[in-house]
């Protein structure tokens with residue numbers, strides 16, 4: 001029997017190979033990419049599998065015939081340990097129990113967890129040379145540094161929003177800023193984000209990324225101001241203001257206000273449900289397989 005597999009190499013070599021199964025080398029040593037047998041399903045483990053996002057990833061991934069959801073990782077205190085991940089996600093029973101044990105056979109881990117959970121996830125993925133999609137927001141600078149170090153060893157996609165519409169809007173926001181940065185009378189940029197009442201971090205990772213990308217075009221002296229209260233004095237020319245609204249079950253909405261004297265533009269991007277993020281993370285997982293170690297984002301995945 002012959003098996004087909006695809007090999008992604010750092011250089012311009014990226015081709016289809018044919019080999020016999022008994023001569024397959026499943027992974028190269030340190031720094032080199034895994035070779036994934038394309039005749040097999042992509043083995044995905046979900047970190048934070050019982051959470052709001054984890055359940056949607058399980059639901060969408062289990063409906064994809066090219067994916068085998070083989071791990072559903074949760075914290076060792078979770079009341080949901082042992083429950084079937086498919087049942088929790090309200091799809092078919094998958095025979096994959098929610099567990100705190102790390103599945104060492106995964107090709108990719110998709111993480112939608114919490115900052116307090118991310119370090120172990122990164123360590124395990126490095127230890128097992130597993131590709132990693134990180135969607136968790138609110139990480140500390142040190143955690144980001146650790147993730148960046150991990151990307152020297154494994155391929156990582158890291159983005160505060162996996163949504164196509166959000167990533168496109170980020171590019172549009174940069175273009176708008178570029179066009180308006182020197183407008184007579186000056187430009188005021190404010191970012192309003194709205195999320196569900198359960199969200200733990202503020203402002204959203206997405207709002208911060210919008211702010212960073214806009215600041216790139218505004219200039220190095222940009223000041224990031226989080227909310228306003230009291231006798232604040234006049235707004236400074238070089239501020240970006242952030243406002244975090246927490247209401248009901250909003251799955252995520254961002255409005256970037258570009259205010260000028262006499263007119264304004266509001267760029268609004270809103271999710272109707274969480275599937276835009278789950279689908280984006282699954283696309284990132286597929287894209288990541290076979291890539292060399294490195295830090296990637298959704299602009300890479302979406303080729304923007």
Ligand SMILES: NC(=O)C1=CN([C@@H]2O[C@H](COP(=O)(O)OP(=O)(O)OC[C@H]3O[C@@H](n4cnc5c(N)ncnc54)[C@H](OP(=O)(O)O)[C@@H]3O)[C@@H](O)[C@H]2O)C=CC1
Pocket residue numbers: 047048049050051052053054073074075076077078079112113114115116117134135136137138159160161162163201277
């Ligand atoms: N990049 C993107 O596109 C998106 C990112 N997000 C981000 O994803 C993260 C998760 O969001 P959401 O699903 O709403 O949050 P949830 O709180 O619903 O889910 C987080 C899950 O992680 C679990 N968890 C806690 N500790 C650990 C651990 N040590 N190991 C494994 N799992 C653990 C939690 O379990 P328990 O409840 O028992 O603590 C919970 O089930 C947030 O940071 C959010 O901002 C969300 C949407 C889109």
Ligand SMILES: O=C(O)C1=N[C@H](C(=O)O)C[C@H](O)C1
Pocket residue numbers: 137160161195196199200203204205206207251252253
């Ligand atoms: O917690 C959420 O829900 C979301 N978090 C992400 C963020 O902080 O940017 C992405 C999305 O907006 C939903």
